Amino acid sequence: xxxxxxxxxxxxxxxxxxxxxxxxxxxxxxxxxxxxxxxxxxxxxxxxxxxxxxxxxxxxxxxxxxxxxxxxxxxxxxxxxxxxxxxxxxxxxxxxxxxxxxxxxxxxxxxxxxxxxxxxxxxxxxxxxxxxxxxxxxxxxxxxxxxxxxxxxxxxxxxxxxxxxxxxxxxxxxxxxxxxxxxxxxxxxxxxxxxxxxxxxxxxxxxxxxxxxxxxxxxxxxxxxxxxxxxxxxxxxxxxxxxxxxxxxxxxxxxxxxxxxxxxxxxxxxxxxxxxxxxxxxxxxxxxxxxxxxxxxxxxxxxxxxxxxxxxxxxxxxxxxxxxxxxxxxxxxx
Amino acid sequence: xxxxxxxxxxxxxxxxxxxxxxxxxxxxxxxxxxxxxxxxxxxxxxxxxxxxxxxxxxxxxxxxxxxxxxxxxxxxxxxxxxxxxxxxxxxxxxxxxx
Numbered sequence: 001x002x003x004x005x006x007x008x009x010x011x012x013x014x015x016x017x018x019x020x021x022x023x024x025x026x027x028x029x030x031x032x033x034x035x036x037x038x039x040x041x042x043x044x045x046x047x048x049x050x051x052x053x054x055x056x057x058x059x060x061x062x063x064x065x066x067x068x069x070x071x072x073x074x075x076x077x078x079x080x081x082x083x084x085x086x087x088x089x090x091x092x093x094x095x096x097x098x099x100x101x102x103x104x105x106x107x108x109x110x111x112x113x114x115x116x117x118x119x120x121x122x123x124x125x126x127x128x129x130x131x132x133x134x135x136x137x138x139x140x141x142x143x144x145x146x147x148x149x150x151x152x153x154x155x156x157x158x159x160x161x162x163x164x165x166x167x168x169x170x171x172x173x174x175x176x177x178x179x180x181x182x183x184x185x186x187x188x189x190x191x192x193x194x195x196x197x198x199x200x201x202x203x204x205x206x207x208x209x210x211x212x213x214x215x216x217x218x219x220x221x222x223x224x225x226x227x228x229x230x231x232x233x234x235x236x237x238x239x240x241x242x243x244x245x246x247x248x249x250x251x252x253x254x255x256x257x258x259x260x261x262x263x264x265x266x267x268x269x270x271x272x273x274x275x276x277x278x279x280x281x282x283x284x285x286x287x288x289x290x291x292x293x294x295x296x297x298x299x300x301x302x303x304x305x306x307x308x309x310x311x312x313x314x315x316x317x318x319x320x321x322x323x324x325x326x327x328x329x330x331x332x333x334x
Numbered sequence: 335x336x337x338x339x340x341x342x343x344x345x346x347x348x349x350x351x352x353x354x355x356x357x358x359x360x361x362x363x364x365x366x367x368x369x370x371x372x373x374x375x376x377x378x379x380x381x382x383x384x385x386x387x388x389x390x391x392x393x394x395x396x397x398x399x400x401x402x403x404x405x406x407x408x409x410x411x412x413x414x415x416x417x418x419x420x421x422x423x424x425x426x427x428x429x430x431x432x
Binding site: 012017018020021022023024025026027028047050051052053054056057058059063064065066067068097102103104106108114165166170173174193195236288318321325328329332333 | 397398399400402403404405406407408409410411412413414415416417418419420421422424425426428429432
């Protein structure tokens with residue numbers, strides 16, 4: 001038995017096989033919201049109000065609501081939910097981030113089927129557009145390996161976009177380009193016959209769209225996120241809803257920025273082989289699910305001078321679960 | 335004949351002078367260690383041994399004991415009909431042949 005774990009900024013997804021031909025995904029929204037009651041009566045009232053929600057009680061008496069319930073509660077209070085992760089790694093901004101992330105990961109991954117069960121989880125690549133000492137993939141990886149080892153797994157990390165290649169490039173003999181558009185980052189991998197030749201990331205993705213749209217409309221990030229995920233909009237097209245109009249506009253800018261970064265980072269890259277045939281480009285991740293995303297991305301790739309020959313730009317079969325699926329495949333070979 | 339004798343004398347005098355000079359020179363310096371510093375016009379590039387410190391952050395104990403589970407279980411489960419075995423075999427074969 002083996003498991004794959006996509007540790008994302010917005011979602012944590014566990015992939016496992018129950019029997020041959022069936023993959024089980026366990027999704028959990030990576031968010032929390034803390035309510036600290038002021039009086040014992042308030043404690044009772046809040047606890048009653050949280051019936052049916054996912055939450056824990058901390059030693060200091062505060063309630064920590066987890067997952068999508070945290071976002072709903074934050075929206076209800078016109079506030080923003082907190083994230084235990086920021087831009088693909090454990091957040092250094094939130095005091096409780098490591099503790100909450102550890103709790104969520106332990107709960108989502110569960111106990112191993114046997115001691116030392118193989119588990120592969122994803123980590124982001126070093127970003128090309130940010131020189132920041134705080135961005136520490138090594139530390140993030142160590143935190144996750146430590147907690148999963150404590151639970152009883154034999155855990156190893158894989159690059160996020162490499163995992164996506166393993167999930168989506170089987171019919172292309174594992175040769176092509178994969179982009180995982182998460183909430184915090186865009187991870188990129190160029191693969192040749194199953195070997196990653198170039199991997200990197202950029203630090204603007206879905207969260208950047210939410211933040212910019214929130215600033216433009218004066219709403220909280222959580223409200224923008226909720227509108228974005230439930231509302232109807234097409235990238236680059238006008239919308240009567242002000243929040244969705246801003247989201248559509250910033251999506252356009254994000255795709256333009258990312259394709260320019262792709263062109264600039266890959267042009268003349270020493271590790272890039274000379275591909276004789278045009279390559280498939282696969283996109284996945286929650287941010288890529290917006291209407292009009294793939295078409296605009298393909299158009300911008302061409303306009304902004306992507307240096308590799310492109311056969312097609314396609315969406316992953318299951319954009320939200322593709323990375324976790326790739327981790328599961330890697331775990332079975334490990 | 336006179337010409338070749340002169341050459342022999344000059345060569346002998348040069349060799350003797352070289353040996354005496356070399357001996358005197360060593361006596362002046364003695365066993366002292368000489369560290370070449372280079373000059374203004376030809377700076378000596380000194381080979382430095384880089385000493386690096388391990389800045390990798392240390393992962394301290396992360397306890398979640400204070401968190402008491404109260405509400406529902408975490409995560410939404412979905413089961414999808416999907417056979418990953420062909421991907422696993424194809425990729426394993428590629429990796430094996432490398």
